[in-house]
Amino acid sequence: MAQRDYYEVLGITRESGEREIKKAYRAKAMEFHPDRNPGTEAEEKFKEAxxxxxxxxxxxxxxxxxxxxxAGLKNQGFSGFSGVGVEDIFSSFGDIFGDLFGFGGGRARRGGMSRGADLxxxxxxxxxxxxxxxxxxxxxxxxQICATCAGNGAEPGSQPIRCPGCNGHGQVAxxxxxxxxxxxxxxxxxxxxIQQKPCKTCHGEGRKPTxxxxxxxxxxxxxxxMSLxxxxxxxxxxxxxxxxxLYVAVIVEPHPTLKRHNDDLIAEVTLSVSQAALGDKLDIELIEGEEMVSIPKGTQPGEIITIKKKGVARLRGGGKGDLHVVCKVEIPQHLSGKQKELFEELAFVSGEGKAKTKKRGIFS
Ligand SMILES: [Zn+2]
Ligand SMILES: [Zn+2]
Structure with missing residues (x-):
C-alpha cells in the first residue's frame, strides 16, 4: 500500500504548529476511533493518523x-504502526486519549486483564x-492465585485506588x-x-509463588x-x-556407545583385520538387549551394515527406524611373534615383496 503524506493524512500543512498537529490528530482519532467505527477500514485509518x-x-x-x-524514517528503523494493535496505540498516546475518551488507555479499560506467563x-x-x-x-x-484475596490483591473489604506510577494508564512510556x-x-x-490496603498474604500481588x-x-x-x-x-x-x-524442554544425555539420527540408531564396532576379512557374528548391546549382527567377509573400514526396524520407535507411530552398524577395522600395532610370522606369510602368499620367513630365526 502506498504511504500517504503525513501532513495530508492529518489535513494540516508543513507550517502547522504543535498545537495544530495535536488538534488535527484528536479530530481524526475521534472520527476513526475503532470503538465508534467497527471494521478494519476505520482501524486502518486510525492507525494511519x-x-x-x-x-x-x-x-x-x-x-x-x-x-x-x-524512506528517511525507514532508514532510522521506524516501521510505523502497521503491525501494532490499536490497544498499544492507546497505551502510547494515553495522555491524549485520557481526556478525549474518558479512559486512560485500552488496557486499563479492561481492568488490566492479562495472560499468565509461559513457564x-x-x-x-x-x-x-x-x-x-x-x-x-x-x-x-x-x-498461584492468592486464596485470601481471590487474586485481586486487596485486603478483604478495602477499595482499590488509581495507580500513581502510571496515573491509571497501566503503561509507562x-x-x-x-x-x-x-x-x-x-x-x-x-x-x-493498586490496592490501598494490600492483601497481607500476597502483599498485593494477587498471586504468590508456589x-x-x-x-x-x-x-x-x-x-x-524437543519440548512438551x-x-x-x-x-x-x-x-x-x-x-x-508450561513448556518442558527435554535434554537427552548422550549414550556411551550409541548415537541417534532421527529414528535411526547408530552403533560402532571395531573389527580385527581377520574379522573384517573372514566375516563374523557379533553381539551388539542395544537399548532393549543384545542384537546379533552378521559381519560379512570382506567388510571394509567405514562400511555400514543396516538392520531394518531395529532403531527407535517413531514418535508419531509407524514402526521403528533402522540400526546402522559402522564398522571400524583395527590394524594391530603390536604383533606377537606368531602373529608377525603369520602376517609375513600372508604377505608372501599374497605375492608382496620377498619371502621374509627366511629371517625368522633372528627375531624369534
Ligand atoms: Zn492476596
Ligand atoms: Zn500503574
Missing amino acids: SEAYEVLSDAQKKQIYDSYGH RYDMNITFEEAVLGCEQEIEVQQL HGQGLFVISTTCPQCHGGGQ MRSVTVKIPEGFADG RYAGEGDPGMRGGPPGD
Whole structure:
C-alpha cells in the first residue's frame, strides 16, 4: 500500500504548529476511533493518523520526515504502526486519549486483564528414557492465585485506588533514542489500579509463588531438543486473564556407545583385520538387549551394515527406524611373534615383496 503524506493524512500543512498537529490528530482519532467505527477500514485509518501523529509530534522524527520522507524514517528503523494493535496505540498516546475518551488507555479499560506467563522447565533424561519413553515428576515454581484475596490483591473489604506510577494508564512510556517504548507499569502490572490496603498474604500481588509437581510423560521415540507443551499449566492470568502454558524442554544425555539420527540408531564396532576379512557374528548391546549382527567377509573400514526396524520407535507411530552398524577395522600395532610370522606369510602368499620367513630365526 502506498504511504500517504503525513501532513495530508492529518489535513494540516508543513507550517502547522504543535498545537495544530495535536488538534488535527484528536479530530481524526475521534472520527476513526475503532470503538465508534467497527471494521478494519476505520482501524486502518486510525492507525494511519496515529502514525502520522507519532512522527509529526516528535521534533526529531518530523525533521527526518521533512528532509527525507518515509524512506528517511525507514532508514532510522521506524516501521510505523502497521503491525501494532490499536490497544498499544492507546497505551502510547494515553495522555491524549485520557481526556478525549474518558479512559486512560485500552488496557486499563479492561481492568488490566492479562495472560499468565509461559513457564519453561528444562528436564534431563537419559538416552534410554528418550528411546523407550518415561514418566517423571517435576517440581515447577509457578504463581498461584492468592486464596485470601481471590487474586485481586486487596485486603478483604478495602477499595482499590488509581495507580500513581502510571496515573491509571497501566503503561509507562520510556524514551529510547528516537522512539518511545511503552511497557506495562511495574507498580500495577498494567491494571491501572493498586490496592490501598494490600492483601497481607500476597502483599498485593494477587498471586504468590508456589511449588507444584507436574507429571511429565515422555512418549517413546522422544529426542533431544524437543519440548512438551502443557496448555494452561503456566502462571495464572491477572484479573481474570487466561493462564500461560508450561513448556518442558527435554535434554537427552548422550549414550556411551550409541548415537541417534532421527529414528535411526547408530552403533560402532571395531573389527580385527581377520574379522573384517573372514566375516563374523557379533553381539551388539542395544537399548532393549543384545542384537546379533552378521559381519560379512570382506567388510571394509567405514562400511555400514543396516538392520531394518531395529532403531527407535517413531514418535508419531509407524514402526521403528533402522540400526546402522559402522564398522571400524583395527590394524594391530603390536604383533606377537606368531602373529608377525603369520602376517609375513600372508604377505608372501599374497605375492608382496620377498619371502621374509627366511629371517625368522633372528627375531624369534
Ligand atoms: Zn492476596
Ligand atoms: Zn500503574
